[in-house]
């Protein structure tokens with residue numbers, strides 16, 4: 001006789017932050033948790049990124065191209081799935097800014113938000129040349145060399161964040177789509193920037209939306225009132 005089915009997992013809903021699309025999802029199960037744990041404990045960052053994508057693909061009931069989503073989307077979706085699977089409260093260790101005493105701080109993962117800054121997605125490089133930016137897709141990080149040089153990684157992210165290049169010629173304006181330009185050409189274009197122009201581009205990447213939470217606590221040792229910002233998945237799931 002076959003064993004009976006244990007349960008039908010409950011279904012929840014959430015929004016994809018960058019698009020607002022509503023998706024339904026179920027919590028992850030023991031078999032999926034096992035794969036996740038092994039990936040996290042391996043210390044191999046790529047394996048962890050892959051396991052996160054696989055978990056979202058398994059738990060979200062709607063069609064979603066997870067690797068094409070923005071990093072903050074993937075981190076948010078995963079955190080919400082995890083909160084319904086392993087508990088909505090996560091305990092993180094935070095150090096007092098004054099005396100460095102460690103405190104256990106509890107975050108309610110279901111309350112975490114991603115705020116989109118609808119800021120200019122356009123960076124002017126010269127009077128004639130402007131670049132249009134987009135959220136770099138998660139796969140750009142998955143495909144990059146995470147152990148490698150930080151500078152290379154930064155350049156890869158910039159390439160992945162450019163959606164178009166606009167050239168003004170008098171009153172005429174011509175737009176080139178980044179998809180129609182080879183990665184090599186884009187890289188050469190970026191490498192020909194002055195460091196000041198490059199900084200304007202990397203600022204866009206530094207200011208990308210992220211999961212954020214303001215953690216406020218009074219230090220039990222020195223009484224200092226701490227007010228710090230948790231940002232990105234690593235700050236929440238430590």
Ligand SMILES: [Zn+2]
Pocket residue numbers: 096097098099100101219220221222223224
């Ligand atoms: Zn303190």
